[in-house]
Amino acid sequence: MTALLDDPETVGGSSIPATSIGAIVDGRQVNTGRILTSGIDMNVRYSLTAGANRFDLGLKGTYVLQYREKVTPLSPAVDELDRAAYPVAFRGRGTAGWSRGPLSGQVGVNYVNRYHDLAGKRIGSWTTVDLELGYTAPATSGWAKGFTASLSVQNLFDRAPPFYDSPVGAGYDAANASALMRFVALQLSKRW
Numbered sequence: 001m002t003a004l005l006d007d008p009e010t011v012g013g014s015s016i017p018a019t020s021i022g023a024i025v026d027g028r029q030v031n032t033g034r035i036l037t038s039g040i041d042m043n044v045r046y047s048l049t050a051g052a053n054r055f056d057l058g059l060k061g062t063y064v065l066q067y068r069e070k071v072t073p074l075s076p077a078v079d080e081l082d083r084a085a086y087p088v089a090f091r092g093r094g095t096a097g098w099s100r101g102p103l104s105g106q107v108g109v110n111y112v113n114r115y116h117d118l119a120g121k122r123i124g125s126w127t128t129v130d131l132e133l134g135y136t137a138p139a140t141s142g143w144a145k146g147f148t149a150s151l152s153v154q155n156l157f158d159r160a161p162p163f164y165d166s167p168v169g170a171g172y173d174a175a176n177a178s179a180l181m182r183f184v185a186l187q188l189s190k191r192w
Helices: 002-006
Strands: 034-050 053-070 090-100 103-112 126-136 147-154 183-190
Touching: none
Parallel strands: none
Antiparallel strands: 034 053, 053 090, 090 103, 103 126, 126 147, 147 183
């Protein structure tokens, strides 16, 4: 304790006699927790051409087998999989795209599996659809050469996230859903 009080970095320095101190509390935060997790990630893509048409198919997914958390090295591991604010066991995205000449389009379907809140109440699954349409001017199109336009819509059908009676009053689980409803974006660009 005397060494601590003699350290010039210590608040109060050595002006406090060691005999007047009953306890010293170290309030620094220490990262001693652990997360034990395992799972499978998948990403499959397939493309094919039929005449002037090109089709692209894709499937991405994550299947979490285990997600256990230890707050301290000696605490028991707690299973947090499929609980609000933690990972869900399965989430995935499937896409189907088409292009022909300057035109293109893609549809994506996003899925988050059902799970439960901290009290065990079920939170439903969530499926949303995204759409993207594009145009790229041909290289021989004169003044329009280098011009591209795209229209994208996230959450095309305006699906609200599943209700979760969160302690912060948000009404949804921000770790597994988004409160952003339908979002439309138009992008125009020109390269010189």
